[in-house]
Amino acid sequence: MKPYFFCVMIALLLSFKTSFSQNDCWSVENWPIIDMNLLTDSIKGQKVLDDYEKAIDKYYESMINCKMPKLDAVMLHGDSITNKSLMGKVVVINFWFIGCHPCEEEIPYLNSIQKHFKGKDVEFIAITYNNKKDVKRFIKKKHFKYKMIVEGVKYCYSFMLNGYPEIYIFDKENRFKRMYYGIRFVGDQEVIENKIKELL
Numbered sequence: 498m499k500p501y502f503f504c505v506m507i508a509l510l511l512s513f514k515t516s517f518s519q520n521d522c523w524s525v526e527n528w529p530i531i532d533m534n535l536l537t538d539s540i541k542g543q544k545v546l547d548d549y550e551k552a553i554d555k556y557y558e559s560m561i562n563c564k565m566p567k568l569d570a571v572m573l574h575g576d577s578i579t580n581k582s583l584m585g586k587v588v589v590i591n592f593w594f595i596g597c598h599p600c601e602e603e604i605p606y607l608n609s610i611q612k613h614f615k616g617k618d619v620e621f622i623a624i625t626y627n628n629k630k631d632v633k634r635f636i637k638k639k640h641f642k643y644k645m646i647v648e649g650v651k652y653c654y655s656f657m658l659n660g661y662p663e664i665y666i667f668d669k670e671n672r673f674k675r676m677y678y679g680i681r682f683v684g685d686q687e688v689i690e691n692k693i694k695e696l697l
Contacts, residue, residue, distance in 0.1 A: 522563030522673070523657055529553055553659055557676045565671040566655040573632060573645035578622065580671055586620045587696045588667040589689075591643060592658050594625045595635050599679050600662040606680040608642045610690055618669065619693060626650040664689065668696045 529552035536542040565588070569579045591607055593600035611621045623643035625632060632647045646652065656665065662679035666689070674696060680686050 522560055523566050523655060525657070527556060527559070528657065529556055560673050561675075563673045565667050565673065566652070568652070570646045570649065570652075572622075573629060573647055576644070578620075578644070578646070583620055583667075584671060585669050586618045587669060587693055588620045588622065588665075588671070589693065590656070590665040590667070591621075591623045592625070592653065592656070592661060592663045592665075593623055594661060595627050595631055597661045599681070601639065603662055603680040604639060604641050606683075606686045608640070610686060610693070611642045613690060614693060617697060619697070620644070622646060624649040624652050624656075626653065666692055666696070 529549060531549045532545060535545045565580055565583075567580065568583070569577075571577050589610070595601075607621070607623075614621075621643040622645075623641060624646045626649060627635075627647060629647045632645060635641075636645075652658075660678070664677040664679060665673065666675045666677075668674050675692055677685070677689060680689065
């Protein structure tokens with residue numbers, strides 16, 4: 498069982514269908530479905546979760562080379578960011594929220610990756626549904642070096658977010674290349690760094 502938080506968004510995505518889809522790639526129609534009724538059985542429930550995780554991994558593999566969903570946002574400190582402005586850069590997007598312990602624990606790793614590629618053609622963006630006031634208060638105590646998009650719940654839908662934390666990597670042509678279930682160890686950090694180097 499991967500150590501990440503399942504989102505209530507799974508159910509919401511299924512109810513909203515394709516209204517948040519940006520293209521055929523990022524479509525809830527292709528999203529694996531989990532039978533919630535079977536989760537009450539401890540033995541069957543574990544197998545259902547294991548099979549679901551495999552299906553999710555397969556789903557993301559099928560997404561490779563899909564164009565990034567529409568991104569048009571004003572960031573925490575007032576700068577704007579769009580798909581067009583990201584062309585020519587490897588893009589690393591981290592989904593997180595305040596109070597998510599795995600999200601907060603991986604921040605030092607994320608900062609280290611950002612520092613490692615400083616001055617390179619890599620853009621690091623963190624997206625949270627938390628509001629501006631709460632995020633500003635949080636980063637005073639725990640510095641997060643990524644550019645920040647706050648109140649970004651719509652991007653949780655359009656990017657087909659499955660849980661927290663998740664890290665998406667796109668190449669210089671805005672094409673999806675990989676999704677990672679956050680960072681827990683230095684080894685996870687190295688895997689992500691190697692993927693970024695591969696795309697530069």
